[in-house]
Every structure is written in C-alpha cells, then in structure tokens.
Amino acid sequence: MKSENSASRNHGVETHAPTGAIRKLKKRAVLHPTFIIRNWQDLVRLLFTGMALAIAFSIAFAVRFDWTLDAEQMQHLLASLPLVVVVQTVILACSGVHLASLRGVSFQDLGRLVWATSLGSAVTWCVAVNAGVFVPRSVWLVDWVFAIILLGGIRAVAREAIEQWHKHLATEKSRTLVVGTCPTSEAIVRTLRATSQSRCEIIGMVARTEDSHLVGHYAGPVRVLGSVDDLHSLIVSHSIDEVLLVSGSLGGKQIRAIEQICNEAIVAVRVIPVLDTLIDGNVAIQPRALAIEDLLKRESVQIDLNAISCFIGGSTIVVTGAAGSIGSEICRQLVALNATRLVILDRNESGLFWLERELRRLGSDATVIPCIGDITDSRRMDAILAEYRPHILFHAAAYKHVPLMEDHPGEAIKNISLASARLAELASEYGVKTFVMVSTDKAVNPTSVMGTCKRFAEMFVQAIDASSTTMFLTVRFGNVLDSAGSVVPVFREQILRGGPITVTHPEIERFFMTIPEASRLVIQAAAMGHGGEVFVLDMGEPVKIVELAQDMIRLSGLEQGRDIEIDFTGLRPGEKLFEELFTANERLFDTAHSKIQSAETVAVDLDHLRWSLDQLELAAHDTPDAIRSLLRHLLKDCQASQDVKALSVSASAAGPKVPELVATEVDQLPRLRLFTPALTDTTGDPPRSETFVRISSERPQVA
Template structure:
C-alpha cells in the first residue's frame, strides 16, 4: 500500500511538473510573438508540443526534479534544475532536427522556453516552502536561547531555516560566524554574518549568545576542540545539529545534542563504492567471525545492506549473539541470517560449519585485543590469534571460498607485545597462503576504533562517572583512532579491491594524544581537569608502546584507487617457514607462559621483549 502511494505520488508530481513545463513552452511562443502567433508558427507549436512534453518529462524524472518538494531549495537544487531544463531544451532541438521533419522551432522561442521553464519549476519548489514558513510562523517574535551559527554556508543557512521553522527548539539566532571575509556584513534570512570564528568570544559578548551551533561534520576536529575550550573559558555552550545531508533530506528530527568525543576527531563520513562491493558480495554466503564484537557486529550491519544470500554470524558469546541477532532481524526481517555458536579454537566445530554452509567470503574479526592481559597469557594469545587464523584460512582454502579478509591491528607493526607478535604472525600466514590458493586472501590493518567495548573511551567515561581519577599511562602516549562504521566500511571496500596477498592499511588520520583525549572527555562532561576530576599518570603497562605505527621498517606503502586505503608491500615469508614456526608454537601453547613468550620472541624479533620473556632471560 505504501509503495503504491509512493508510485502515485511520483506520477502525480511528474505529470504536474511536465504540464507546467509544457505551458511554459506555449507561453514562450506567446511572448515571442506578443500574443499574435502567425498561423504557420501555430503549426510549428502544434507539431512540436508533444515532443516538448516528452523531453521535459524525461529530464524531470532523470534529474529527479519530482523529489524533495518540501525541503529548503539550495544553490545545488537550482543547479540540478538548470541541468534538467538545459537537457530538455537540447532534446527538443534534436527532435526538431531529426524527428519532426525540420519544423524549425524559432531559436528565440527555445531560449525563452528555457528561461520560463527554469523560473516556473524553481518557483514551484520555493514558493510552497516560503508560504508555509510565513503562514505557520507569521511575524514570530524572536524568543528563546540566543545562539550563533558557525558557517555562513548552505549548511548554516539550512540550519537557520530549520530553527526558524521549528520554534519549539527554543532558539533565537543572532548571527553567523565565518572565516571567509567576503561574507562578513551580509545577512542571511535577516541574520547578520558577524565576522571570523577566531573572534567568537567578542561576538558572544556583543550579542549575549548563550550557545554556539554547528552541524555534524562541518568543522575539522581541531576547530571543534578549540570551540569546546573557548566555551569552557567564556561560559557558553556548544551544540551539534544534524549534518547538511540529513537536514536536506529531512531524515532526522532537528534536535541539538552536546559535543561528543567523535566530533573532536572530525573524520569525514565514507561511503561504500557499491560498484565493487555489490558485485563481490551480493547474493553470496558470507561469514563473519567475532560477530558480537565492535568491529564484527558493524561489519554484519554493513554486509546486510548488500543483500547477501546468507549471513553467518559466528561467535562464542551467547549474550552477544542473542542481541546481535535481534538487531539484525529488526534491520532486515527478510534477510537470511544464521547465528553460529562456535569457538574459533575448536577445529572440529569450524570444519562442521564450513561443510554445512560453504561460506564464499569470510571476514575474520575474532581475536583477543587487550595487550597487558596477553602478556601473562601468551599461549592463549597464540591459540586465539595466530593458530585460529591458520585454522580458518586453511578451511577457507580447502572449501574453495572466494575470499578471506583478516582484520589486523597497528600493534602488529614492529611489535613489542605478545598480542602484536601473534597478529604479525597471522598477517604473514594469510599473506603466504595467498601464494598457493585460488582463494583471495587479504589483510586489513588499522588502529583503534573509537568507543569499542573495553577501549579507552568507555574506560574514561566510567572513571569520570565515578568521580575520578582518570588514569593515563603516559603523557606522551599517542594512538590512532577512527569511527567503527568507517572502519567496517573500509574493511569491506578493501576486501573487494584485493586480488590476493595484500596487506591493506587504512588511513587513520592524525594520531591523538591520549592525555588530550582524557582532558577533552572531562571537559565535555562539564567538569574541570584537576579541579573536579583528577588526572593521574600511571606508567606504561607490560607490552604497551608509547606510539603505534601503521607500516613496518621493511614495508613500502603504495596508494590504491581509494584515498583512504593503502597497501603495505614487503617480501612475504614462505608457507613452509610459517608452518614450521606455528608448529613450534602449537607445541608450547599450553605450557608455561614464559616458554611460549620466548619462542614467540624468537620467531618475531621484538623491539623490546615482553615482560614474560624478560623474566625468562633473567
């Protein structure tokens, strides 16, 4: 029923706009001949009007001018409308030359028709919104919280219109700030552009503004951080509203929210390249290991959008799987989702899964991730990270899977820990496996994802909620961060690009000082560092590094066609070498921690030995 209504609505709008466009064509003749059209020219009008109607209807639909009537009309909308009208005029000219027996439509009529059609269709888009704003909010008295909007752009103007329409938001916009001098002194819908963002404190004092409004993704993270610091110092609040695209499409309600830590990263949203991923994944049986984890679950969500034949979600966490299945079935009730309870250390169980479901693409996200914990459980790290990866890769090869994508970490680069060394061995095995298999084996390496379970952000959040202290291991520690959806999308994109044997490395942006992250989170909670919440430096834990790297000393990095995906190139080890090394580790994985860590350190020479190996050496 809803689909039928939508189709009827599209047909009605297309018909209405096409009728208006045809009337504009008729009016162009009337204007050209001052209301007295010669009889021979009337024949031209009658002979060409059907072709004009068809050309304009096709252009309206092709450029989607039948959509978005209720939204604010931006410059981009007018540009798209101009393209549609121009294409319709070109189509009509071609019809005249090749299909209508050369009726010779006057060129002046075509020019007038172009202008009248553009004005008429633009008016149809703009006038209803203007009337609605005036009728629903006539002469509204400026009341509410005095606010300054950052950015005299299409985004800022759209935000202003949304605020003016939604009086229940309780805002009174008093000005814009924008660093582009040419905009200073202008007015947008009656609201002045006050000056530069760097002079925000001055403008806040002059206008009495209590809040500063930004749209999500509009400013780089460094500018958002500066805004938050200014707000803390000068006593105003910073609020974030939906992004330009969301406001334009009216996808979300216009509700302000406080700045969150993700805003300070300022990483632009990344869209999947459907031409690669859909051709690779749509209609196939896909399997995700570690499906209940932060990255694994997001990969599942993204894969669901690509319409797989079947999605296998494999994890050993009963609770995690329960909630993941509920979410995925809510997202797509018609999808074929198979929850697989399995431990990646259980070879017989994994073989049964491959025999039953025959997954065509495997995304391997399951792994331990806590560095200090693995230092005292080296054998478990070896089994869960390295040997389980070998087991899954061998099964993917044996059962002729098309692709195998392993999730790796920057801790595998020049590793100083058990966990990093295990990951590096897993990378090497997957890379070597690609040299003698029809399966496309690739690895995707990246740094930390923001707000994943057990990571620094939720730990800081819990410490702040407790009243402190917030603990940081070292003032100089830096880490790379990206958003979970971005990481998952780029993993899928890289997997689709891979030919086999690549170690893809994601662009992580600029590294973040962990102590700055802690200060930001305290500040965003409305508290002051060392006054309300103590910040403690506790010292490095076993296996931790001050900074992470994305490329090893022996690796060269080259670009791909995707700006955020690189390839780390190095000479792969042979599969026979790795089989021997992994067999050595397998023999000691259930033995003393020190012995396993020491052998691991021999296989992957560590820049500084993990604590367990140090104790053995002593």
Template sequence: MLPRRAVAAIHPRLAVVAHDTFMVWLAWTAVSMMRWSLAPNPSPVSLFGPEVWIVIAAQGAIFWWTGLYKGLWRFASLPDLWNIAKAAVLGALVIAMALAIYNRLETVPRTVLVVYPLVLALLLGAPRLLYRYWKDSRLDFVARAPSERVLVLGAGKAGEALVRDLRRENRYAVVGFLDDNAQLRGARVHGVPVLGSIDQLPQLARETAAEMLVIAMPAANKAQMRRAVDLCEATGLPFRTVPRLEDVVAGRSSFNELKEVAIEDLLGREPVRLDWTAIRTRLAGRRVLVTGGGGSIGSELCRQVARLGVESLSVLDQSEYNLYTIEQELRRDYPDLLLNAWLGDCGDAMTCERVFAEARPEVVFHAAAYKHVPLLQGQVREAFRNNVLGTRVVAEAADRHGTDSFVLISTDKAVNPTSIMGACKRVAELFCQNFAQHSRTHFITVRFGNVLDSAGSVVPRFREQIRAGGPVTVTHPEITRYFMTIPEACQLILQAAVLGQGGEIFALDMGEPVKIRDLAEQMIRLAGKHEGSDIAIVYTGLRPGEKLFEELFHPQERYTDTAHAKIFLAQPRSMAWPLLTAQLGKAEAAVREFDQETLRRILEQLLPEFAVTEAAQDNVVTFGPR
C-alpha cells in the same frame, strides 16, 4: 457516531476547506467586479450564479489533487506557498476549460483568468503566514521568562533550525549568532542578529551576557571544531553542540538535539566517500559470515553488511552476551534479514566446519581476535591459539567450502611488532598472504589503528577515570596513537574488500597521530574540569609490549595508492610455505602442551624483527605524577 478524537481532527480541516472556498469565491468575484467596472458598459456580476459554482468546484478539485489540505497552518513555509501558487495557476487553467465548455467564456474577460490566480495565491498564503507568525510570537509572551541566554556559533541551516526549536521550548533566549561568513554580518535570522565572527566569541559572550554557547556547525571538520571548542573553553561558559548529519542518519542522535561535545567530535575526520555501488554489487544477494561478530568492529560490520541486502548473515562469537546483544539488535532493525547466530570458538575446527557447512558463506570477515596488548603479553598460548591458529582454522574452512573472499581484520601493531598480540597478528597476516597462493579463495588483509570507543580502549577508560575524580593515567608523555571511528573503519574495510583480488595488505589512512597526553587534557576540559587542580594526570610508564608510536607499514612493504584516497596497498612479504606450515604445526603441538616458551621461540623464528624489538622493551621507564 464518530469518536471524539476523529471529530476533533475533522473540525480544523473543515474550517480550512471553508476558508479556502470563501477565498476562491472572493478572489473570483472581486477580480470580475474590478474588471467589469473598467468596461464602458459594465455587466452586473452574479455573486452566486452557475459560473461561480463551476469556479468553486473546479478550484476545490485542484486543491484536493495538489494536497493543499495536508499541510498545517502552524508550520506554513515556502513549500506551502509554492503549492498554493501551483494550485492557483492550475485552477485557473481548469476553470478556463470548464467555462469554455459551459458558455464558451462569453461572460468571462481574459484578464480575469490572468489576475485571478495572483489574487487567490495572496488570499490563501497571507492568512497562513500570519497564523504561523501569531503562533510563534505567542511563545514570547508566556508568563515564565527564558532561563538561559544562548549564543549560537554558526548561522547556517543548522543554526536557523536550532533557533526555531529553542524558541518553541522557551527555556532559552537566543541573543545572537556568530559566523565567519562576512556577508551575514548585520543580518538577522528569525529576528536574531549575526553579531560577528567566531573569533570574537570571548568578547561578544561578555557583551551579550550569554550564559550558554551552542556550536551549530555539524559539517565542520576537526580543525574547525577544535578551534570552536578552544574559543568556547576560553569564555569559561558551558557549551553544547548539535549532532553531525551522519549520526542523525544512523539513528545515534536526534536532529537539533543539544549534546555535550565529545572527544569523538574533535577527533572526527572529513566524511569518507565510498563507492557504495561497487560495495553493494559485491555483497548484495550473497551469504556473509562475520567471526567475532559481537565485538566492537565485528558488530559494526554486521550492521553495515545487513544494510546492503545480503542473502544471509551468519555471526560467530564465543561471548554469549555479545552474540545475544547483536542478534537482538539485528532482528529488531532488519526483520527480513536471514540471520544465523552461532555461539562458539573460531579456533574449534568442528565448530567452524559446522558453521561453513550450514551457512555456506561466500564472503567471510574474520574479526575474531584477542587485542589487549598488556594482558596478552603474559598469555602467549592464548594469543597464539586464538589470533594465529584460529585464523588458520577459519581460513582452511573457507578454502574447503569454496568461499570467494576472506577478509582478515588486522592491526597496525602487526608492523614491527613489540608485543605478543602484534606478533601473533603479523603471523596471521603471513599465513593469509601465503595461503592465497595455494587457494581459490581471495585472501585480503585490512590493517588499521585504534578505533574510538571500542571495548577496553583508552577513550572509555579516560572517561571512567574522569567520572571517578581521577587521576587519569597516561603511560608516557610522548606516546601517540592513530584514531578512527568504528563506522568509518568498517566502511573502509568493506571498500577494501571490493578492491582486493587476493593476497593484498590494505592499510587505512588513519590521518595524523594523536598524542595521548593531549587527548587526556582535552577530555578533562570537555568534562568541565581543570587539569591539575581538579583532575591529575599521572604518567605510569610504558607497559610491556607497548610502543611510543605505531606504524602502518614495514620498511620492506613498499606501498602504493589505490582507487580510494584513504586506502593504501602494501607489498606483501613472502615466506617459504613449507617453513610456515612446519612452524605452525610445531605451534599447534605447543598449544596442546601449554608450552609458552616454544611458542615464543616460534614467533622469533618467524619474525626476526620481533626478537630485536622485544628485547628493547626490557628497559621501561616509569614516570610519577605530573
């Protein structure tokens, strides 16, 4: 005896089969009767003769073969109608062949074979569409009225799909669309009118008594998104948005999920176009090591690399929790990946030797580094030990074990550095560029600015300050920074790794710099607050080592375009190899003796520009509340 659930699932299918079988019989007999009624000497049409049963059997087999019974009437749409039309035409051909074998088509006029599929498609398609219309319409007559009147910005595919979902939930009444496409003006989408352009939002929001706004423009660039948000803010109404396509594909959001507009949506840029074929060719089937693989950039690099079909992925990180988190995620999402998680410090030569000996990486992404500028300003020893000597330990291990490519993840703070962190990263760059001339390993440096939502960065700090009721602290009214999303930065790192042949510095196109003051004001507005009355902005003055603006190139690093529009190639500055190795030897001794003054002098000797710019940081201006 079949389980009750199985019986419940079978009954609707049987009803559909019975319906379609009846429609086949009706179409064939009706068309046959109509055709014979026009003949001078009409012949009687048998309602259940052998010919009819052949027609039903042949057409039923075609229905099954085309998968007609896999569709649900509740969601009948154009693809289902196309499938019905295809099944009807194929059925007519099969019926013609079957009847030709049975009686050479002696009793079947050729007109019947032409008209029959048209009538059958109509008889099968109309009930399905009527059923869907009835199911959709029934939602409008439930007892509880929709609670919120919604105006949707964007009448494209995303807006159309959104309206369908909102109508099913019955919590929202969509009162209209706004779209800049003049050809849509006056049109209706699922019965909802397109009222005007997006610029008319403030006026139309009042006229329609809208209670909420939804931005359904997932493909909008940052300028279009900012314009839409500014108009929404002008109405004073709450507003939401639908996720971008790349967020849905990456699993970060659900399709047609309504979410609050985040600052990432406004700072986002046009999608990056990558040569994924070249990237896969370079990494697929190879052994990869990511140092600092539990950090913001390192963990995203691990995710990107894991998707590319590498032979193995090794992750080295000194944070137990971060390493555990990324390991669990990778094992869950990529169960077939050969994954090795190593807990240890990349500056520990024995740890690196063991990792390289066992993992035998062919490609290394060196993302391990300390990055907090003000904190490291008084921690010269730790900054030099980790960011410089740690890089040297990993690079030398890569050279000894025949690693093919070594990619150093650097920062824009290494250009004309004013901070200990930036100076140490610049020395790491110098070492890799010059070591490339003495090694078979291809050493590549990739330099970029701030990434959104990385640990300890300004965006999560502002978000937390706003949540706590303020104030939001900004160091200087004119301070600017470059911003890029973590996935975009990591994808461009992979692309640069493909472009590099050894010794290069690649700088990523970060777009236009963003004023931190504007960033704070926008985040306050997105939180539904007002700057000044609800949340105060306090200017605290530049912190030690901080610059008003960042640069991607030194004046002596003449840069050129590459094959990728968002990646630039800088001309590396050479240094005498004996001098560099001698200074690093002194630095190693100073680290052992905790001699921070010697380490500072070494930085000044290696980087003359650092000695000048650092002195300029002594005069730090402090600002009070705005």
C-alpha cells in the same frame, strides 16, 4: 452486501473509481469530514480561508470593472460569490492545505497552495459555467493571483506573529550563533526560532571556512554573519552567550578549534542533530553537549559502491567475531550494501541473538544465518565452511586486550595465531574466493603477546596466498573509537565514578578511527585486493591519550585538578608509547582509494611458519614466562628468515654477483639462527641441529 457495508463505512459517499485530480484529492483527504476538520483550530483556519477567498474574488471583480460596480455587476458578484467560496474552500480543505503548521511555512507548502488554488479555480469555473453563473473570464485569472497572495500572506503573517509572541513570552534567552552550513541548516534555524521551549535567540549563522562565499547572504530568516575564521570577533561584537554546531557539517579539527575559541571567550558550545526532514514543523530539536566523537570526527569515508556491489553481489559471506565491535559493524555495512547471504559467526550467543534481530530489523533482503561456534574449534569451523561454502570470509574474531594477553599468552596463541592459521587453511581447502583478516597496528614491531600473535597470523595469511587459489588479504588499522573495553568507555566510567582517570604515560599516543569508518574501509580493501596484500588504513594523526582524557573531563563540565585528577600509572607490560602502521621492511604504495595503502613485503616461507606454529601449540600450556620467551624467539627466527629471503630476492634482482664480506668484519656480524622443517624430528621436538647464517650488519633495502 459487501458493497453496502463499504458504502456505509464511507458515510454514504459513492466509491466510483476516481480519475485525475479527483483521485489525488481522495488519496490525500479520503473525503472524510473528520480528516478535514480534526479540531477547532482546523475550523478556524477553514473560516479564515473562506474569508480570504471571498476577499480575493471581490477584489478581482472590482479590478475587472475599474473599482466601480453598478447594480447589475454587483448582482453578478453576489450571485457568484457563495459558489466560488464554497467550492474553492472545499477543494483547499480536501487538499489538506489548512492542516500544515503555521510555524513551518516552506516552499513545499507554497507549491501545495498554488496547486490546490489552481485546481479550485478550474473546478469552480466548470461549476459556474454549468450552473449558468456569469463571471467574466479575466476575473478568474485575477482571482487566482489574489487568492494565492492573500492565503500565502495570511500564513506568513501568522507565522511571524507566533514567533514574535514566543519571543515576547521568553523571559531569558541566550544570544546564539549557529555554526555550520548544510542543506538542513535553514530548517533547523526556523524550528529553533519558532519553538517556545527553545531558550535560543538566533542572532545569525556562521559559515564553514570553505563556504565563506555565503557570508552576507540570508539563510532563511537569519543572516550569515561570517565564517569560522571570524568566530571570535563575532562572539565579542554580538555579545554571544552560546554557539550551536550543526552536526555532520564540521570536521573534528574544526570542532576542536571552535571549542577552543569558545572556551577562551567563555561561551557555551552545544551540538544540534542534523534533521533530514521537518515534519509539519513539529520536530523538537534538542541541542546536546559536545561529545568526544565530535572532537575526533574524521572526514566521511567514500566507498566505491559499484566495485563493492560486484564484489559481494550473489555471494555467501561469513563474518567471524560477528558480535564484536568491528565484526558487527561489518555485518551492518554488508546488509546495507545488499549482501545476498550473510553467516554471522561468534561464540557470544547473547551478542549474536541481538545482532541477528538488528540485521533483520534493517529490512534488507539478505538472508542472515546466525552460527554459534568458537574459532579455536577446528572441527566446528570445518563443519560451517562445509555447510555454507562461503565465497568471502571476513575474519574479525580475536582477543584484543593487551594486558590480559600478557597474563594468558597460551590463550592468545590459540585464539589468534593458531585459529587464524587453521581457518585460513580451511578457507583454502573449501575454495573460498576471498579471505580477509582484520589486523592491528600492534602487529607492527610487536612488543606484546597480543601483537606478536597477530604478527604470526599476518605472516601466515600472506604466506599461504602464494600456494592457494583463495585470495588472502590482511587489513591493518589502529584503535577504533568507543569500541567495547577501549579507552573512551573506560575514561567515561572513571569520570562517572569521580575519578581519578588513569593514563599509563603522559606521552603515550594512539591512532583512532570510528567503527563505521574502519568497517567500510575493510570492505573496500577486500573489493580491491588481488591476493597477498597487507592493506594499511589511513589513521590520520595520532592522538595523545592524556589530551583525550583532558577533552573528556572538559566536555563533562569538570575541571582537572579541581573536580577530577589524572593519574599516571606507568606503561603496562607489552605496551608501547607509539604505535606504528608498517614495518621498516614494508614499502607503502598508494591504491585507488585515498585512505587505503598497500604494504609490500617478502613473505616468510610457509613451511617455516607451520613449524613455528607447531612449536607454539606444543608450548601453549607452559608457564607464561616460557611462552613469552618462545614467542619472542620464534618471531626473531621468522624475521631472520624473511630478511635472508629479502636479501636473496634483492641479490637476484641485482644480478648473480653477491657482495663479498670483509674478512676482518665477519666475526663481528650478528648470528641469526634459522630453523628448517627438515631438521625437525617426528615428535615435534626442537631441531637437533642448527643452520647459522651470517649477513651484513647493514640491512639491504627491499626492492
């Protein structure tokens, strides 16, 4: 009964197990009439296909007999022609050759046509032999060649006719250059030329500087007229109205230079999204306006997949701050890299909810476990580490807004310094293999509460490494582009409101990196670490914030001074004009990755840091002014301790002899106060006595 129903559903076609070429035909067309002919256009295409096959077979017969057919040969032709046309048309129809769009003829379409024609000729020959129809053997070969030529030629002519018709219908089209050479450039140009809705008349292509050898060649239907270096002269000589950039094929500096050339020539610039595949030529390409991300685009980051796979393979990984900009992207990258078990930790329940859904939607085999918790809650962190026993911990949770932390220094201490230190100690206690702390360039020579708290966290993570089996690493980088609350979305919101755009100082500069780039490099650095390192990411050249604002105004189609203003509000408390990526005491070393350096420095004594953090915890609920003063004092204290330790290491390396100080200079040297844990009483009050150390005013170089 089940087989009868099946047969009835298949319109009476027997469902024997197909083999060889017939299996391919059934897999593609399922021998279903409604698949072969979906609409009247398909019927017309099939009729033209049959006509072309009839002409090809007739020509083959004529060629075989030197274009002179007697009555007997004509009889053989007329007897075999219906069989050839019907069988070959059915084979071609079942292969779906007629379903391909005429606008997007490609080598794949040609290959499918050759395969289907070959199969059709073979099947027709078998049928003719079995039916006793006489056809000379040479006719089959000549017929195969002419069938391919005619069928391919009809499609090519039809495509050209469609393009010319659309070109004729268009009343106004902008003369356009396409800049950027990549594997999909040719397909993009073909689609733009074949789309009636496109208002672009593609005049030619412009190669990247590194692809200048392509100049003079043809990329599909258009010629490569020159390289980016020739862009201005090409715009003038060809009366260009618009320049389209192929997204992903150009770097930020090149895009900025191209935009400047186009602005000088009063030519519009837009971006074409990269297409990996054009499906039947029906994919609509919608060029978009230039975005700030295009101007700041950096070279794509290459990572060592083998090293990372070995690093994360089979591991349980915890990511704190998982719902944040960097934390969520680290999670996405880990899932893409086939992490086994991922514990996503954050106190933002909504963010965690959506992140979990997104990670599961990525289709990875990773087990994703959402955990709601606050990193300042030590008992909750203890419970999570005890339950999941992670091998790797990425610590990305922290407050990040400098002005807010200036007003709430106690919260910064609890959320950044104390939480990081306690999480590090818990990681050591539970035997976490690798602990990676995400840090910031604001921790270098900090002038803000946020930067100072991060610096304490950095020092603690580095100090605890020496006494733990856990490998503790720090990864330090600058601003990430378009993260929540960063300068780009703030400027975007101010532009939408009509301005003004507020910039604190005309000379202020910042390093920028995209979120995916930073996250990949954090994971790469973690895989490279051996413990105790402070990795510094290559941030490229700093960007002036006022220039960033001007770029965003221009990309919005506005003009500064006429449509929108830029107001300078003055530096905010704790804000610096220029950020730094490493301190004077740190020596940078290259690593195996070109975009990652290692900053080597002498670690602060761990007990000394623990005492400092105890003092900060006791003062966390004092007045903001008192907390800020204590932070500055304790940081200088730790830095002095670090300097003395560095001097000791340097002296030990040089030998037992210590340089003597000149007696007349002793009283003029700075007095650096060093607190020792032994001098602290059990109540946690400040030490009852102080040790004063006098050092040379010329800071020794750390070896």
